[in-house]
Amino acid sequence: MLLAQRRADSHQGGLWEFPGGKVESGESVREALDRELKEELGIEVQDARPLIRVPHAYADCRVLLDTWLVSRWQGEPRGLEGQPLAWVSMGELTDRSMPAADMPILDAIRLPDTCLITPPSVADATRFLQALRKAVSNGVSLVQFRVFGLAENDLEDLALASRRLCEEFGAKMLVNGPLELALKSGAHGWHLNRRHLRSLKSSRDYAGLLLGASCHDAEELALAREKGVHFVLLSPVLPTASHPDAEVLGWKGFSDLVAEFPLPVYALGGMNASLLEHSWRAGAQGIAGIRGLWPD
Numbered sequence: 001m002l003l004a005q006r007r008a009d010s011h012q013g014g015l016w017e018f019p020g021g022k023v024e025s026g027e028s029v030r031e032a033l034d035r036e037l038k039e040e041l042g043i044e045v046q047d048a049r050p051l052i053r054v055p056h057a058y059a060d061c062r063v064l065l066d067t068w069l070v071s072r073w074q075g076e077p078r079g080l081e082g083q084p085l086a087w088v089s090m091g092e093l094t095d096r097s098m099p100a101a102d103m104p105i106l107d108a109i110r111l112p113d114t115c116l117i118t119p120p121s122v123a124d125a126t127r128f129l130q131a132l133r134k135a136v137s138n139g140v141s142l143v144q145f146r147v148f149g150l151a152e153n154d155l156e157d158l159a160l161a162s163r164r165l166c167e168e169f170g171a172k173m174l175v176n177g178p179l180e181l182a183l184k185s186g187a188h189g190w191h192l193n194r195r196h197l198r199s200l201k202s203s204r205d206y207a208g209l210l211l212g213a214s215c216h217d218a219e220e221l222a223l224a225r226e227k228g229v230h231f232v233l234l235s236p237v238l239p240t241a242s243h244p245d246a247e248v249l250g251w252k253g254f255s256d257l258v259a260e261f262p263l264p265v266y267a268l269g270g271m272n273a274s275l276l277e278h279s280w281r282a283g284a285q286g287i288a289g290i291r292g293l294w295p296d
C-alpha cells in the first residue's frame, strides 16, 4: 500500500493517509481519483475499483471517504507536493498513525473479495475436506465453517481438521456456531448469527478473533456496527435455494443499505464468481456463498 504523510498544518496534519483529495463540482469520483493522483503523485491511473465508502464525523468536520483500490497505473509515484511517501506491507499498515476515519479501510484492505461458506450437512467428512482443500488451494482465503447435525466429537474433529487445512494454505477460518467450537478448533474468527449478534457484549471481549456477522436489514447492520464486528454478510441479495422463502433485497436494496455503511459487507444469496465485479459496483467488499463457490 502507498501512504503519504499529511502536511503538519492541514486537517489531520502529520498523520499518514491514503493519497487522494476532494471531489470537485461536476466531477465523478473516478475523475477526481485520476486527477488527484496525477496532481499529488504524478501517476496515470489505469485500473481502479471501489473498495468502501466510510462516513466519519470529526469534531470539526464530516467526511465521506469514497475509497478505491488502484491496481494498475503508469509512472513512478513521487510526492509532488513535498509530502513524504511510504510503501508499506499489509502487516506494517497498523504501525503508522492514520486518521480515525481510515480504520474500516484497513479492515477492507485486509479482507479478501470472496468468502466461502461450507455446506451445512456433511455426509462424508473425507469428501468435505477434499473439497475444502480444492477451494483453499485455488485461492479462497476466507472460510466460514458452518456445519450442523454432526455429533459433538465429530463436529469438533471436522472443525479442527478444517482449520488446519485453511492454515496450511494461508486462509482464515471463522466458525459459525458456538464460541466454544471456535476456540476449541483454534479458528481465526467467530461468525455471529442473528442471536449471537444480539447477545454479544462488545467486540473488545474477543480480542484476537476476527468477528463477522450475518445481517438482513438496516437494524441488524446498525447493531453489527455498534458491537464492533469486523465485517458483515448481508443477505439474501438474490433468490437462493438455502432460504427459498426469504424476501430478496435485490442489488438496488443491497446498495442502498451499504452505500454509507462503514464496515466491509459481502453480498450473500445467489452469488457466484461471475457476480464479483457487479458486487463491487454495488458497494460490496465482494461475494459470499455456499453452492456457487463450493467445489464439487
Ligand SMILES: Nc1nc2c([nH]c(=O)n2[C@@H]2O[C@H](COP(=O)(O)OP(=O)(O)OP(=O)(O)O)[C@@H](O)[C@H]2O)c(=O)[nH]1
Residues within 6 Å of the ligand: 010, 011, 012, 016, 017, 018, 019, 020, 021, 022, 023, 063, 065, 099, 100, 101, 102
Ligand atoms: N486523502 C485522504 N483524506 C483523508 C484520509 N482520511 C481522512 O480522514 N481524510 C480526510 O478527508 C479530507 C480529504 O481532503 P484533502 O485535504 O486531502 O483534500 P485536497 O487534496 O482536495 O486538499 P485541499 O482541499 O486542502 O486542497 C480531509 O479532511 C482529510 O483529513 C485519507 O486516508 N486520505
